[in-house]
Amino acid sequence: MLDRKPVESWLTDMDGVLVHEGQPVPGAPEFVKRLRTSGKPFLVLTNNSIYTPRDLQARLSRMGLDVPEEAIWSSALATAQFLGEQRPGGTAYVIGEAGLTTALHAVGYVLTDFAPDYVVLGETRTYSFEAITKAIRLINDGARFICTNPDVTGPSVEGALPAAGSVAAMISKATGIEPYFVGKPNPMMMRSALNTINAHSESTAMIGDRMDTDILCGLEAGLETILVLSGISTRAETERYPYRPSRIVDSVADLIDEI
Incomplete structure (x- = not known):
């Protein structure tokens, strides 16, 4: 990592990096402003497939973060792009919300529960037992199983919530079929983001x-990696992993002068 090229493009997670528990991380608005004025390509990434980029833009704007709609890349968009390339004009049975259904419609997919090419599982605020049952039966009948992201829990004010990874495990247990996860940590999520802004990993x-x-x-996509301590990780916890980030900083506030 010592002879890496200077950073010309930035990818950043959203929750825990720019916002935390519904509030902007101190320094995040200034960080985003510096990114925008620098002219360097950047994307805000999220594994959450519930919201459309427009929804997320509005949410961030209310917190003082001026992120353009086109600078937001979600697991829903990455999943739709992947399916559009794998099986153009295909069909899918979807468990998810507007972020996922809108992205799939945009790539020409038809959403149906009649012999779909794929069952696509995303995040939703209300997982339905009826919908999960239908997904299990469709997969048993031959539909391919895709999940937007492997996160097993998500944050809320009250505590942890079951997320797509947990529901995927339930469906896998019932069908014997493991899903293909598109979102992080699949490097495909990162590579699709890089391609979106014509950036290079080095x-x-x-x-x-x-x-x-x-x-x-x-790391697996070949990028410089910067861990911030403004979300869920602590410096001590990083020692438990067999891999390390390129560096650790307290928050994005420490990176403003580098842009």
């Missing part, structure tokens, strides 16, 4: 707050 940095998704994904 001159791009990934900022994240999770060792098991953000840092692992960036």
